[in-house]
Amino acid sequence: MTQSAAIIGGGVIGGGWAARFLLNGWDVRVFDPDPNAQRKIGEVLDNARASLPGLYDMAMPNEGALTFHDTLSDAVAGAVWVQESVPERLEMKHSVYRDIQAYCGLEAVIASSTSGFKPSQLQQNATRPEQIVVCHPFNPVYLLPLIEVVGTDANADMLCQVEKILQGLGMFPLMVKKEIDAHIADRFLEAVWREALWLIKDGIATTEEIDDAIRMGFGLRWAQMGLFETYRIAGGEAGMRHFIEQFGPCLAWPWTKLMDVPDLTEELIDKIATQSDAQSGHLTIRELERHRDANLVGMMRTLKARDWGAGAVLNRHDAALNQNWAIPNTLQDVDDLSQPVKTIDRAVPLDWTDYNGHMNEARYLQAFGDATDRLMHIVGCTPDYIAKGGSYFTAETHIRHLDEVQAGGHIRVETQVLLGEGKKLHLFHAMFEGDRLLATGEHMLIHVNLATRRASDPAQDVADQLGQLVAAHAKLPVPNGAGAAVGKR
Incomplete structure (x- = not known):
């Protein structure tokens, strides 16, 4: 039997959720009072149909049925999953949850796309707080696998079900252990964003120069190894502990406007080095380098085919090399x-x-x-x-x-x-x-x-x-x- 998901709010994120569910065989029921919602979601779906199936070497399920509803009550009726993607105003979300819980099933998951609010804030005064959980995606939702899943003690029993459903959609649920404002990824991005604003304000770099610094260098490394595995390689054969000992003192230098950093105590160094060993210690530095290099080649050659970012640089170099050959x-x-x-x-x-x-x-x-x-x-x-x-x-x-x-x-x-x-x-x-x-x-x-x-x-x-x-x-x-x-x- 086909499962159904209700999408409450059909903007960029809601439309991406609709595409992710629909192309994975779910029926999707949309509620959004915006008169342009049907057109906007249709355009997002066109992009998703052209791109998402290309990630797989197997045929995807038959597409589910997409319906638009004039009332929230009709949209959530019978839905196994209700995805809320309304504007980031807490009082609005609370009002929406009251309406959802008045009409949805008792076992339905009510997931919020919020990028900032903690689940405990969302659950305040809810009829059934155990139903409400944070499932924060990244745009485009139909392509990027990361979903930050954040719950409270109230819905601890449902988190395994949430994780299983998201994995069934081809996503990577990052199960956040402790709730915190803005979760994990956006806190990290916020620090980068703030530093970028200072560089622009002080006349040091333009928006294009900042974007080039990311997409021509560390952004490519982060895309396939993240932050700590990248730095583990930078530490050479001595590993993460050596990297911290070499570069840790830089945290005290006035390189950044964001100077509130933790002291690098032995306890913190041990914690980072131990976690890094658990993450990557089964591979030698040379093996990590070979994986890194192969991944970089694959990504950059894809960018090359699109003549975009680092790929455009390669194409220009190709043209120069052609003069030699x-x-x-x-x-x-x-x-x-x-x-x-x-x-x-x-x-x-x-x-x-x-x-x-x-x-x-x-x-x-x-x-x-x-x-x-x-x-x-x-x-x-x-x-x-x-x-x-x-x-x-x-x-x-x-x-x-x-x-x-x-x-x-x-x-x-x-x-x-x-x-x-x-x-x-x-x-x-x-x-x-x-x-x-x-x-x-x-x-x-x-x-x-x-x-x-x-x-x-x-x-x-x-x-x-x-x-x-x-x-x-x-x-x-x-x-x-x-x-x-x-x-x-």
């Missing part, structure tokens, strides 16, 4: 038209390897696809040309895997044009590491009119440039493996 951009850049054209010259990244330790099948296809894109660009099928409505679509591919290559291997692809007339483009790619042939990829492409999505002849300038390459390559012998079927030698 002389991958041609145009037909005029090709040194010798009579020879196969170098279309790829790069290293194999860490995230291109599989459980066998060598480049996996999908990455061979990616490399050959990139080589095809470069060849298209060389003959004039550029982004501008594609924007005007013409492009080549791959119709058939055959890849032969001949030898292994590991992460860090320097590969190049040389491309020979076997056919380039009318609508057809027939390419043969050969991948090498040094003189060692690793793989070949044969591709048949068809030129397409993007407006009609049908085959069409290329524009004359593309046909002319392609014709020059075809004529030059016609003098080359047919490469070994061309036209081969699967299993044919």
Whole structure:
């Protein structure tokens, strides 16, 4: 039987909650008097449908039913979970809880998205305080897994159920042991935020410079190791205790406006070092470094594909490196038209390897696809040309895997044009590491009119440039493996 969740307040956070529940197969019942609530949640759902399923390698449940209700009583009727995401005004929340508890089931979880109030404050004068618990998410709720769960003695018996439901939604419930204003994460962010405000006020940094300091450096490390594991590595083989002994005295220096810091007593140092050992002591510093490096490569390559943040820096460096390796951009850049054209010259990244330790099948296809894109660009099928409505679509591919290559291997692809007339483009790619042939990829492409999505002849300038390459390559012998079927030698 499908479970239902009630969303009370359909703003940014409420909409994210609706998407998280709905895409995990729950029925979602929304109450929000805002006349634009249905449109806003619909737009959040569009983003969630495009992104959340891509995190998984398994199919997600069938989407639940989404309904909008004119009254809070209708929305909470029969709901197993009621998520409150109204504005951060305590008197408003108390009023909402009175209404919810008048109509919801006795066993329903009433969770608050509050970023600041403690659960004991939310439970004041409630009919059933044991139902009300803090479940503070992070935006976008449908993607980020962290949920700070904070309860009191009143609802201690229900916290296991809360944790289990959140885990069933693919989330990471951080079970906060003691209630405190703003919980854990926002207290940390508040300290960073306050220091940033001082840097701007004092004219030391702009908003962009502060954001760059985070996203180009420590933000990437924190994203996959947090604060203490990052500093454990900084302590080297001597570990966290050494780091504190080396850098702890800095806490007394006037580096920050936030000078209210605890004394680094032996008791506190022991506590931190012991907890750090329990957290990461099963891994050596070298192992932690390797995990860190692989994670950083994966994140930065994702940013690179989006040309964003640190990824945009990598793309600029790529463009500079291309001048050294002389991958041609145009037909005029090709040194010798009579020879196969170098279309790829790069290293194999860490995230291109599989459980066998060598480049996996999908990455061979990616490399050959990139080589095809470069060849298209060389003959004039550029982004501008594609924007005007013409492009080549791959119709058939055959890849032969001949030898292994590991992460860090320097590969190049040389491309020979076997056919380039009318609508057809027939390419043969050969991948090498040094003189060692690793793989070949044969591709048949068809030129397409993007407006009609049908085959069409290329524009004359593309046909002319392609014709020059075809004529030059016609003098080359047919490469070994061309036209081969699967299993044919």
